[in-house]
Amino acid sequence: MSAKKTPQPIRPYGDRKDDGRIQLSFTLPVAVSGRAKEAARLFCEGLGLKNVVVATMESAGNEFSFFVAYGNADVPLDFAQIVVPEVELPAWGFKEINHLIHEKIGRKLVVVGACTGSDAHTVGIDAILNMKGYAGDKGLEAYPWIDAYNLGAQVDNLALLTRAKELSADAILVSQIMTQRDLHIDNSRQLIDLAKKSGQRNLLFLLGGPRIDHKLARELGFDAGFGPGTKPSQVASYILSTLLKR
Ligand code: B12
Numbered sequence: 174m175s176a177k178k179t180p181q182p183i184r185p186y187g188d189r190k191d192d193g194r195i196q197l198s199f200t201l202p203v204a205v206s207g208r209a210k211e212a213a214r215l216f217c218e219g220l221g222l223k224n225v226v227v228a229t230m231e232s233a234g235n236e237f238s239f240f241v242a243y244g245n246a247d248v249p250l251d252f253a254q255i256v257v258p259e260v261e262l263p264a265w266g267f268k269e270i271n272h273l274i275h276e277k278i279g280r281k282l283v284v285v286g287a288c289t290g291s292d293a294h295t296v297g298i299d300a301i302l303n304m305k306g307y308a309g310d311k312g313l314e315a316y317p318w319i320d321a322y323n324l325g326a327q328v329d330n331l332a333l334l335t336r337a338k339e340l341s342a343d344a345i346l347v348s349q350i351m352t353q354r355d356l357h358i359d360n361s362r363q364l365i366d367l368a369k370k371s372g373q374r375n376l377l378f379l380l381g382g383p384r385i386d387h388k389l390a391r392e393l394g395f396d397a398g399f400g401p402g403t404k405p406s407q408v409a410s411y412i413l414s415t416l417l418k419r
Pocket of ligand 1: 286291292293294295296297298300301307345346347348349350351352353379380381382383384399400401402403404408
């Protein structure tokens with residue numbers, strides 16, 4: 174039986190600790206006016222906020238107004254009860270990773286990455302794969318014991334799986350930056366469905382991007398998810414440690 178956790182109640186911090194005061198911003202499809210401001214206030218009250226102050230109202234193009242408002246939210250949270258899956262990975266560096274692949278696996282690891290679907294934002298996947306890397310952390314192309322293939326932008330899911338098969342890849346790295354109309358969700362799910370059909374779901378599937386976290390990636394059928402600030406060595410550590418556990 175798991176031990177009962179000591180409750181840790183928290184509330185938003187505005188002016189004073191636990192005052193529950195929050196700030197929010199939004200746009201309404203009406204021109205700036207006294208009525209628009211009142212609409213914004215009523216909207217916040219409708220959300221359950223008390224003591225609402227609409228601090229900013231600015232024109233955001235024809236017939237649109239942008240608002241910043243403050244209010245008190247009476248939503249208690251017990252932080253002790255919040256459980257979120259997080260990627261488990263060792264804090265290995267470049268040298269250690271290469272050494273371990275050499276010693277324990279005895280061949281180069283093969284990873285194939287792409288920015289998939291209609292998404293053309295390649296900077297994230299480049300940061301992980303390209304020689305230069307990210308934030309002073311070398312990219313996977315720089316690892317002598319990793320063969321990294323960067324397929325670039327707008328890669329079709331089927332083309333990615335086909336290339337991974339040709340290269341006998343250990344891991345597939347997918348970058349999804351665009352989230353409009355949940356594009357990233359549909360596209361990522363489709364990749365996993367296709368991988369199941371083509372018998373490739375035994376490969377490691379990693380999903381990354383600014384709106385991706387481990388929980389979402391797991392829900393979409395991936396092995397792990399990586400968000401903003403991810404460093405290439407973390408990705409290499411995850412891939413290697415997971416393969417070693419298998
Ligand atoms: C640069 C940029 C562009 C460039 C892209 C150039 C290129 N070659 O990549 C250009 C000008 C082409 C562009 C176009 C568009 N863009 Co743009 N773009 C951006 C911008 C300014 C920066 C993105 C970026 O490079 N971030 C830096 C990288 C390093 O960060 P990252 O991607 O988060 O990557 C890190 C992690 O997430 C993680 N990671 C990422 N991928 C992966 C994958 C794996 C496997 C792993 C492990 C980790 C990982 O590791 C990385 C390093 O830590 C953002 C706004 C912003 N400030 O974020 C908008 C933004 C992403 N773009 C946006 C939009 C709307 C568009 C366009 C639709 C605009 C238009 N109307 O044409 C088009 C769409 C083009 C398309 N088909 O995809 C929106 C997206 C909104 C949304 N909710 O989807 C943003 C957020 C701007 C905004 N606020 O509206 N864009």
